[in-house]
Structures are given as structure tokens and as C-alpha cells.
Amino acid sequence: MGENLLTLEGVHTHIGAYHILHGVDLAVPRGQLTMLLGRNGAGKTTTLRTIMGLWHASQGRVRFGDQDITALRTPQIAELGIAYVPENMGIFSDLTVKENMLLAARGAKNAQQMDEARLKWIFGLFPAVEKFWNHPAGKLSGGQKQMLAVSRAIVEPRELLIVDEPSKGLAPAIINNMIDAFDQLKKSGVTILLVEQNIHFAQRLGDTVAVMDNGRVVHSGSMAAFSADEQLQQSLLGLAL
Amino acid sequence: MKTFDLDWKPLVLVPVLALVALPLTGSFSTWLTLTVAGLAMGMIIFIIASGLTLVFGLMDVLNFGHGVFIALGAFVASTVLGAMGDWTGSQSILHNLVAVFPAMLVAMLVAGAIGLAFERFIVRPVYGQHLKQILITMGGMIIGEELIKVIWGPGQLPLPLPDGLRGSLLVGDAAISKYRLLAVAVGIFVFGLLAWTLGRTKIGLLIRAGVQDREMVESLGYRIGQLFVGVFVVGSALAGLGGVMWGLFQQNLIPQMGAQVNVLIFIVIIIGGLGSTTGALIGALLVGLMTNYTGFLLPVATQFASIALMVAVLLWRPQGVYPVAGSR
Amino acid sequence: QSNEIRIAHIYSKTGPLEAYGKQTQTGFLMGLNYATGGSMAVNGKKLVVIEKDDQGKPDLGKSLLAAAYADDKAALAVGPTSSGVALAMLPVAEEYKKILLVEPAVADSITGDKWNKYIFRTGRNSSQDAISNAVALDKPGVSIATLAQDYAFGRDGVKAFKEAVKKAKIVHEEYLPQNTTDFTAGAQRLIDKLKDLPGRKVIWIVWAGAGNPFKIADLDLKRYGIEIATGGNILPAMASYKQFPGMEGATYYYFGIPKNPVNEALVAAHYKEFKTPPDFFTAGGFSAAMAVVTALKKTGGDTNTNKLISTMEGMSFDTPKGTMTFRKEDHQALQSMYHFKIKADPAFTWGVPELVHEIKASEMDIPIKNKR
Amino acid sequence: MLNRLLSNDLPRSRVLAVLLIGLFFALAFAPFIFPGVKALSVAAKVLVFIVLVASFDLLLGYTGIVSFAHTMFFGIGAYGIAISATRLGPGWGAVLLGLGVALVVSLLLSLAIGLFSLRVRAIFFAMITLAVASAFQTLASQLSDFTGGEDGLTFKLPELISPSFEFAQEPFLGVSLDGRLLCYYLLFVAAVVLVLALLRIVNSPFGRVLQAIRENEFRAEAIGYRVVVYRTTASVLSALFATLAGAMLAIWLRYNGPDTSLSFEIMIDVLLIVVIGGMGTIYGAAIGAALFVVAQSYLQDLLRLGNEAVSGVPALAALLSPDRWLLWLGLLFVLSVYYFPTGIVGRLRARAVT
Amino acid sequence: MLETRGLTVRFGGHVAVNDVSCSFAPGTLTAIVGPNGAGKTTYFNLISGQLKATAGTVSLDGQPLAGLSASARTRAGLGRAFQLTNLFPHLTVLENVRLAVQATKEGAHRRGLNLWSIWSDHRTLTERADRILADVALKAKEHATVASLPHGDQRKLEVALLMALEPKVFMFDEPTAGMNAAEAPVILDLIRALKKDRSKTILLVEHKMDVVRELADRIIVLHNGQLVADGEPAKVIASPVVQEAYLGVAKEKA
Ligand SMILES: Nc1ncnc2c1ncn2[C@@H]1O[C@H](COP(=O)(O)OP(=O)(O)OP(=O)(O)O)[C@@H](O)[C@H]1O
């Protein structure tokens, strides 16, 4: 049992003719919440997609626990115990909220088999999910879709949770709920890798931080140290937290 | 939390149509003959269309080549039945059925296997692109038809119904042909199996989700590629089965037979609401009845009856009787 | 001139009538071979057959015929398979002033109102078909209902049939759409019309192409004493006749019926080459070849169109169906038809038509419908 | 000048420009360059298909409407000429009257279909048009007193454009100067004018709005365009141009029947040509039509040669048999979707950019 | 003056906008805030005609808009930008804007039905489109197709289209969502510039409270489809409804 759940070593990714990632090294410590920061276009989303096998690394290794997952296909990677919330939310708009959740609950054959206690917990965090249970997901408001996307990722316990910008379009109150949710998940032992633009969010949750620029990780370390060092923030992100 | 609001209105369409026709046909026995024949015809149509509800309705693949699997199934069956002359020639229904079942099985296997290749080479590059699907599957259809001509010859091929399945049962003055009863049985079986698989398991949901966002379904840990192949193969196999039923019904086969039923089955699927098995069944029964009633009351209008029916249904429900996908 | 006689054969090599076209082509080549004694030459001039595929499309047939006359310098043309194509071709023959020998397209109007003097036909026309059937069925006390496809071919056939029936009574005409698959409704209407009538009751079916009208028998017509009758057809289509032993009608050709040396030669040659008997359209193609060669022999290999026309008008020639004669007035070949009765013979996959009576050309009053 | 004639929509690729100029001159001098009756028929068919396909592209490529009823309007045009020439005899009056009536019928029918299309989803609309087109075809063959049924109508046209009319005794450059030649040039001029007109329409403000609707109907409505009006206008226009193409066909063939102008096969050919040529480019329609019609017309001849070449290998010979030309056509469908996803014009333009 | 009276819409049993009466005067920027699913976007949809109201009316300068389609309302002077970018992806940036210019410049929508003039001949329209692109700093990319643009530029174009319509009423729906700190100012500057023109009515939906605080002359709060607060920014933000329902526990600013 290594102490990092997920590690990327020298990962290069090409999209078509474009070379996007130029040797990403990233370690996500087990049981912690790692923030991945960076300017627009730095390659954060690309990194997450490479981990999920939605794009494949042309060079380098991705390791999950002791297993090399670089060449695995997306479903196989997901089956290892990774949940993913993509940047575009990936809502199935023709299906109802319930059906969206049911698909995410791999263990359940039908709605009755879903874990009630866990659903209750989710409903508490994101009341809209319960309220619109039998509605087509496509009709939800922008923020409600975002809540559904996160709910789907946590409907069953997973070892690693990868989330791409969960807070966009959310009202402040819901952002607070989401922070609580990630906090509780972390306490229950889930490892989380989070991409975020919302600075407060990042500061309140992060244990460790990695900053990307131009397809590389240019800084990594503890969140506490990073928050304290305004100069570093200025030079890496172009703004102070 | 669980709500069950069954949409019953489309379900009564079939009995309503039958009742409306009753006074028009004049005699009860005539009405009975027409109605039973129409329902059974509807069942046959349902069987040949059922594969398409999966492929077109659920997977959103506009498969204009579906007909070729129907033809293929029928031609394979003619070869198999031809080899079992003793069984088909026998007067015993049991023997006949013993001959028909392997024919169905082989037809489904062959159609399914060809479906596998069809998915790989024809359909896979064009998932999500309707126009290209139309063209490339048309191309596949033409190729398939020509290959059938190469193998079985360009002409018409007889597919005689086994003797035991000929003729009718008489109910009073009304005649109900035996073969149609078999068709009803097979139709109910196919319907039950499909309704159960799609309604009680997650497969239906997965397919619909996969059509919208394949990557997301994979990210949830499902192997959507294999599922799609599987569904396509099942769809093709069902078309093969439909071909056997249709071929035995027609009793002669031509390579173009698949293309000839294309419009008919598209109509059925559209009335049904693209992807709903129940909808397709209702659509097929309505079309079956409608053709028989107009055929009796006003033969010239028969050709237009099912189209008029479709337009009427769409004016009532623009998405078909049971819309599966809301916004596609 | 050159030492060749170029003959264009335009037919459905592909398309819905591919199977028919292929038969004609086989028969035509066999016929040329037979008629020239294997030399494929008349008066030292080589016969060259140029084959063209009309795909069953009238517009294509039209341009192919023009190309055959103009680009390929064909002296005369034979074909096509479908009536629609033939009708579109007729004006082309007139335009290029060359002969078109129609085989096997059947529409009456080819030698009727659409005719021009360059048109000859070895094939039978719909009237001949219908009238021979009428002759076969026409007995006093018989009630006949007709079942036909709802388009020109079906309606013309019934009309000719009706005109020829003198003693029997036509009680009902049922027309169903061409692509009908479920015949229950039509059958029910026929039953309703016939069931309470006295005497012999017959449904006469005239149907071509897809669909299987014989399924109406599944409604148990016997319980009302209703019989089915129809004309002949190609062998695969006669498979469904096997269920109706005793069914009567009149046919154009069945290889076992005519007894003459030409037919014997055809059947022998066909068995030798294909191990199967010749069919409907093979005999037709053979007859066309016989007509062409007979005419050319008579002109001494001269392909001048006017000379050919005057030679062929009234010309008699041997065919697998016995002697045919081009009627002077409309250039239609008059020929025998065969009144048959079906026998189910386990040796054949089709119902075997047994000859009841050869209906000679003189027994049929085929109307002349063209204007000269 | 040329620029304005082409409505400022230049080919934007040197190869494409060369191809188009080549095509133009090939068609302009076809009777002299390619002798023979067959070659001239092929050239005439190319002209008709250029107009037909370009009119369909207005609907499919520019407006994004998938319709299978386009050949219905093509057929209406052809039947218009055929029926009136049959009934009224050969005269220019009959031709014009037939054309006029056909245009009116097409207008009304396309208006009705266009308005109905607003109620249903795009894919439903496509299927409905499929059904309507097949019903129309059935109707045409059922009304045989009027349309000649399955057999169609053969008719005569004014002397001037009939083959029997010869306006000069001596052949010119080996080509006899007859009505047929005049007829070809009538078609040629009509095709050029109609294509330029279509080019103008798609490059007008109206055309750009159509593209906007194709891209994002919802937003087009939101910025103030009445999508209904534009859609319907586009369907009507495209139907009218198809009608004209149908009339051209009938004038050339002096024959019309359901298989010739109404069949589903033609519809699929048209679809394929649009895709091969490149959707949303009138030039693509022209290039695609020429290529496809020529390929289709000579495929059998080509196969015959291939068949003879490999006659030693029976299996190969069976596949290369001219009778199986459809097999190769089917393969052409499949391969063109594989290799020309953006069509010929799309490819050439992409090459010109990089 | 834009006015809604008793505006209500019901989806099945769910009332997404409930009896909202409110008027918006020219020269003010009104921010609309509220929790997710409060009905803000739906309210916009009702005003601009994307949705049909179950009850209630919308009027502009005293003219009722009931029964008018979305396009007719746009022509009457309502303009909006969308929460999720909603452009013509395969046309160029310039063509996108020109389509909008052509659509509304007095009577120019009729030019759209002009079949016979050549698009590129309408120079004045193109020049106007060019000027607008310069305003949103997109001039350099005017010939790029929209699909190839980065997300931030698409958001700018979304706003450019709204500008091109020259409406009386501007409706912005979270114009800076998903945009990072470096890009947002361009859009906010544009809105500031608009505010200077005192004849325009501006509506802004925004979750970022610092932006709202800076720009808004007035805030209205929607909650469960109902209008629950309306007034001066400082007062509204301080009110208990907003503190609880919207900001959650009252410790938003860290
Ligand atoms: N499909 C694609 N094709 C080509 N280039 C792409 C594609 N997707 C992303 N890129 C490019 O890859 C680079 C990294 O993009 P990525 O989405 O990973 O950035 P990001 O860090 O997630 O940015 P953001 O904060 O805007 O989400 C960008 O320059 C982008 O333009």
C-alpha cells in the first residue's frame, strides 16, 4: 500500500495533432483532497480525462494504487473504484433524475435497490435532486444539473473521486453544501482530486495543491503553505487567493 | 417516491378502432375474420419491426439496411426448410414446428452474425450522424441484396408453408388461419422478452444514455461499445426471425423483399414513438387492422391507410404514442 | 456492307425482372444457335448480338435503344422485358426507322394504340393470355369473380377476359393494390360475393410479380365450393400451384406440353447446359430468335428495314410452341395457348400443368387494336 | 463581372476552380467532344441532376431539412410536361402550361408539407416525407388514365427540339445539327441559369439566415428571425427548382413514368451526390452530380472490361460481372461516406487553406 | 419601461415562476439573484418569449407582448444573452454578428427575406458588425469559425450578439460563468459602458455577489419562483431572506 493513491509520471497527451500535456507529474495522496489549479487552458481538464482513459497518454505512466492503468479502457478504470464528474456535467437529459442516479449506482438493478441511507444524505445536501426525482434531467436549471452531476458521483462509495469545476453556476448557499459534502466524504476515507476556479472553495478544502501551466505541473505542495505565500500565487495563477 | 402513472390512452386505440369498424363491416363473422387476421398481421409486422425499435428507436441508428436482414432470414430459412423436406412435408403440426424452429434459429444466428459485421464496418463510423447513416446503410442494403442474388439467384424463390400450418380454423362462419395463430404466439413471446429486458433491467436505460453521451456512460464503468454491438446483433437477429415469419407468410421470396417492407416498418416505429416496444406493438396492430378494414371497405385506399393513420397519430401526439426520448 | 449483322438485345439484365430477362437471353442465344444450325451466321454474314441492360428503367431503355441503333449500328433490336420499357422504346424505333422485335413485354398497347410499323412482337399479349383463359373456363352455369392487381396490366387483363367470356357469368371484379401482402380483406369480399351463388364458382386470378394471391385459399374456400383458376407462370411461381391439384387455366408455355421438334431441341439443349427444363421466357427468347433468323434468311441476309418489314408481315416461323404467324395488321405473332389442369407430382417442386386442350390461334378472337 | 455572376461565392480552391471550369466547358461542348447518342444522354442527365441536386442542397445543406419527398417535386415537373404534351399535343403552349401547372402544384404541396414540418421532430419529418413520397408514387401509378400508370407517358414536343428537325443539311464537326442538339442547348442554358440563380439565393441575406437556422434554430428565432417563414420559403423554393429540373428531364426524354422521376432510388442518388459533392456548397452539387452520373452510366461498361480481364478467376469474375454493378454502387456509397466525410468540395477547400 | 404583471408558469405541478409583478425602468441595472432553480432563467424565458406564460402579462413601453413569438419580441426591442452559450457554431464570428445586425436594424429583418441581393453587398451592415467586434475585442478573430474559439471568446461573442441587436432591454444570464478572473473584466466593462447610456434597461442574473454589489442599482430576489425582495443592493443583501436562503450561513466573504 503506497501512500499515494494516484500517481502520474511524465504523462504526455496529444489530441489529434495538438500536443497538450508535456510531461505531467502528479501525486494524489490517499485519503486527502488534492486541488488542481491553473489558468484557463493550462491542461487541467485534459489531465483528468487522461486519468479516466478518455484520452490516452502517448508517453508516461498513470498508476492507481499498485496498478498501472495507463492503457486501460475507461470502463475498466471506472470499475477500479473511480468516480468522475466531467466539466460539462455529462447529464443524460432524456432520462429522469432517478434514472440518471440509477445508472450511476452500478450495484443496484432498480430504484428500490439503491442505498436509502446514502440517498437521504444526498437529498439533504442537494434538495433539488429529491424534488425533481421523476423529472427529465434536461429540464433542470443550470445549477441543479451541477448538483445532479455531483450526486451521481457520490451515490455509491468510491475510492477516488475526480471532479472538474463543480461550483460553476451554483448559488453561494449550495456551494457551502458542496464544501460540506466533500468534507464528509474525505472524513469517510475517500480520496478526492478537484479542479476548481472558485478560490474560497479551494482554500477551505484543499490538503495538497498542484498548479498546472502549459501542460505541466509547475508547483505542488501543501495547501497551507501555498495559501500563505502570496508571491507564489501571483506568479503561478496571476492573482492572489 | 415511486410513481406509476401508466399512460393508458394509446392502449385503447386498438379496441376502439376494432369497434368503430364493427358496424361498418356489416356482418359479425366478416368482422371477426378481418379483425383476427388484422391482429395477427399486426403481430407479424411487429416481429419484423421489433429489431428496428432497438436499432433505430433506442440506438438512434437510422438503419435503412434493416430490410436486408429480413430478407436474409427468409432466404436462410428457405435453405434450412428445403433441407428438411421430410419434416415440412409431414401432415403433423408437431413435425412441422420441429422443422420451423431450427429454421428460425439458424436464420437468427446468421442474421445476427452478419449484423455483427454490419455494425463493425457500416454503422460504427457513423454513430450519431443521421444523414451518413442513411447513406451508408443504404449502401449496405444494396450490397446485401446483391450478395443474396449471388448466393440464391436473382429470381423468386418459393418458401412453401409446412402442410400442417396451412388452412384455417373455423369459428362459426369466420376463418382464422393456423399460421397466423403461430405468428401471434411468436409475437407475444418476442414482445414479452423485449418488454422485460428493456423495462426490468438497466439495458434500455444504458442504451438511451449511451446514445446521448457515450463517454459519460463509460466513465460510469459500463462497456457501452460491447452493449451497442450486442443490441445491434439482437436487432438483426430479430429481423432475421421476422424474415422467417414474413417469408412463410408470403410463401415466396424475392431479394428485394426487405426493401419492400422498409416504409411499412418505419411507419410502425414512428407511430410507436421511436424505441418503445409497447408503442411499436400498438403501431403494428393498428396498421394491421387498418389495412384489413380499408382493404374490405375501400380497397383503393389501402395503400394510403397506414400513412393516414401515422399522420393522424402524429397530429395527436407529435412524438408518437409512447415517446421514449424527449428532446432528441 | 460489312460482313456482320448486328442485333441488339435489350433486356433486364438487372432490376426487378432480372430473372425473366436472363431466361429470355438464354432462349434467344439457344434459338439463334438452333436456327443457324450452330453457325451463328446467315448467308455468310455473322450474327453479332449486342446485349444491353435496361435495368427495368424506361428512360434508360429508351436511350440504350437509340444508342444501339445509332452508336452500335444495330440492324434491328430485340426486347425488352418490361412493358413500361417497351412502350418508351416504341417511338425510338420509329425515329431511327429500324425494327424492334418485342419479346416478352405483354402490354396490349404495344401492338395496339402505341404501335408503329417498325414494331413486331413474338411474345403473347395480355389479350391472348386473358382470352385463352376465358376459353378454358367459359362454360354455362359457371360464376366467375376476378382478382387482379389494381393497375393497367390487371385491369386490361380482366377487360379482355370479360369480353371473351360468352357463356359463364362474371359476378364480381376485385382489384387489389399491387403490393398487397395480406389478402384476407379481398378474399372476404370475394367470398361474400360468391358464397350464396348456385353452380360452379371460380375465382380467376391474374397477378404478376410480388405478393401471393393464392393465400386466399387459406380462408378455406372449399367450404363454399369456391375454386381458384389462373394462367401459367414461371416455374418457381408455380410452386404455389402444387396446393391446388385440379386447378384449371390456360398457359403460354410449359416445357412438357408442346410436342414438336423445336421444343424437343430446346428442352434437350437446356437440360444439357443447365440440368433444368426451359421456362416461360426461355421459350419466348427462342421464338424471337427463330423469327429473326427466318426473316433474315428470307431476305438473304439483307437488313434493309423496309424489306425486312415486308418480309415479316404475314411471315410464319417455327417455335417451341409450334408455328407462329405475324399478323399483317398489327405485327402480333398469333400462337397456340394451352388449357391445363394442375397435377401434384412429388417429382417436381411445382404443380405440374397437364394439357387439357391446345387452344389454337384460330380458336381465339384476338382483337386488332392498332391504327395503321 | 464573373464575381457578381457567381454572387461573390468563389470556389476558394484552385483545384476546385479548375474542375468547375473543366466541367462547364465539357458540358458546353459535349455534343462535339463526346460523340454518340449515349454520351449526349449522359451529358443531358448530368445537367438535369446538377439542377436537381443543387435544389436539394438548398434544403439539406443550407437549411438542414432532411426530406425524402424531393423527387416528388421532380416528378411533378416531369409529369406536368408529360401530361400536358400528351393531352394538348406538341406545342410550346402545352409545354409552358404544363410547366406552370406543375409549379403551382409543387408550390401548394411544398407549402403544406413545410407547414406540417413545424409540428414534428426533424427525424419524424424525414420519415413522414418518405411515406408521403411513396404514397405519391403509388398515386401516380394508380391514376393511370391521367399519368399512364406504371407504363408512363411517351409524348411529342415542338418540332424545333425534336430529333426529326434538322436546321442544317451538313453535319458540323461531325455532329448533325438537329432538334436534339437544340434541345441539349436549351437544357444547358436552363441549367446554367438555374444554378446561378440558386447560387445567388444561397449567397443572399436570406441564404445566410437559412444557414443560421440550420446551425441553431433556437438562436435564430431569438435574434428576431421568423424561422417558420424562412423554413417554409426554403422548402417551397427548393421544390420549385426541383420541379424545373423535372421539366428539363421530361423535355429531354420525351417520356416520363414513375420509375423515371419518382423512384426512391433517385432520391437516394441525390442524397449521395449531395454528400459526395459536399453539403452546403452549390458547387459540390455540380461536381458530385457530374461524377456520379458518369460513374453510374459507365459502371457496367467498366465492369465488363474488368470482368473480361479476370475471366480466368471465376470467383472474381462473378463479383466483377456487369450484372452485379449495384454491388459496386453500394460499395461506392459506403466508401464515399468513409473517405469524403466533408465531400469533395470540403476536402479541396480544406487543402487550399492549409 | 419593461413590466411584468402576475407572471406565472407551471410545469405540471411545479410552479417555476409564481405571480411575479415587477417593472424595470430605463437607465437602471437590476440584478436578479436567487438560489439555483429559483426561476431566474425561466423568468427571462417568459419575458423574451422562449416560454409561454401560464398566466400574467409582459409589456414593453405600455405595449402588451402577449401572444408574440420570441422573434417578434426581439424585434419589439427585447434582447438577451443566454446562460449556456448558444451561437451559430459553423459560421464565422463576423457572420454571427452580422446576422444579428441584419435582424433588427430598423426594418432590416425584412432584408433577411431578400433573396436576390448579394450578402456581401450590404456593406453598412458589415461595418456595423465590425465595430461591435472591435468593442468586445474580437476583431482579430472575425474570420475564425465559432466552434474553434476558446470558451471565453464564445462568451464575449454571446454578448456581442446582444449588443448588435441594439435592444431597449438587455438581459444577461450569468455572463461570466465558467470564465476565469482574467477574462471576466472585458464583459463587465461592456456592461459598465452600457450603464452610461441612460436609455437602456439592463437585467443581470449573477451568482457572484461582488459583481452584483458593484454593478447593480437595484436587486430583486427570486425564491421558489416568487419575488421575495426588491430594493437597494445593500439593504437587500443584508435582509434575512437573502442571508439564509441564498447565501446560506451568513459568512460569505472570507
Ligand atoms: N478537443 C480539443 N482539440 C484541440 N485542442 C484542445 C481540445 N480540447 C482542449 N484543447 C486545448 O488543450 C488545452 C488544455 O485544455 P484543458 O481543457 O485541459 O484546459 P483547462 O486547464 O481545463 O482549462 P479551463 O480552466 O478553461 O477548463 C487548451 O489550450 C485547449 O485549447
Ligand SMILES: Nc1ncnc2c1ncn2[C@@H]1O[C@H](COP(=O)(O)OP(=O)(O)OP(=O)(O)O)[C@@H](O)[C@H]1O
Ligand atoms: N421546461 C421545463 N419543464 C419543467 N421544469 C422546468 C422547465 N424549465 C425550468 N424548469 C424548472 O423550473 C425551475 C426554475 O429553473 P430556472 O432555470 O429558471 O432556474 P434558475 O433560477 O435560472 O437557476 P440556476 O441559477 O441554477 O440557473 C427549476 O426547478 C427547473 O427544474
Ligand SMILES: [Mg+2]
Ligand atoms: Mg477545464
Ligand SMILES: [Mg+2]
Ligand atoms: Mg439559470
